[in-house]
Amino acid sequence: MNIIELIIDEEAELYGVDALSLVEHPAIESDWVAMKSQEFTFKTQDEEKRIVMGAALIPDKPIYRKSEEEEYYVYFSKKTVRRAMELYFKNGNQANATLEHEHTINGLHLVESWIVEGEQDKSRMYGLEVPVGTWMVSMKVENDAIWEKFVKEGSVKGFSIEGYFANKFELSQQKPITSDLELLTDIEKELAIDYLKNRITSKD
DSSP states (O other), rough: EEEEEEEETSSSSSSSEEEEESOOOOHHHHHHEEEEEEEEESSEEEEEEEEEEEEOTTTOOEEEOOOOEEEEEOOOOOOHHHHHHHHHHTTTTTEEEEEEEEEEOSEEEEEEEEEOOOOTTTHHTOOOOOOOOEEEEEEEOOHHHHHHIIIIISSSSEEEEEEEEEEEEHHHSSOOOOOOOOHHHHHHHHHHHHHHHHHHHOOO
């Protein structure tokens, strides 16, 4: 199957990530963790923060896709992952959220966002083993129905992005871009080898 790199074409009418969706089966195969805290006032109280933390985008990870014509894999480079995060905030999309890519939901917004830089990353504290270059987010869930019926019950387990990306190879046929096609082939080979070794299975 083909392995296609997706990039952000900032000259297009629509580009980048518009929203984050709460889904049962994240395409990037990375579940979140829900965090709680204890607040001590005059007496001990347990109070839920209602925050979920997880990966929004993982670089260089083949993600399975299927169209009417073919089956293929797509992936995002570290550079594209970082730019997607930057544009998400630049365009003011922090409170844009959907449920299973079908229903727009209110009362959710990002409270943290960062790119994993090394082994001492905060995500490791919560048992999330993601590679360097991953876009991590923490989302506050103030919507009671979403928290009680979906997050706490485990009906949704992770994030999935919604946005507009371009096929790097097809774009290169239309206009010149600063890339080395030979290098792109090497990256595709590495991803294919990684897929065969780890037998990655990713649900849409």
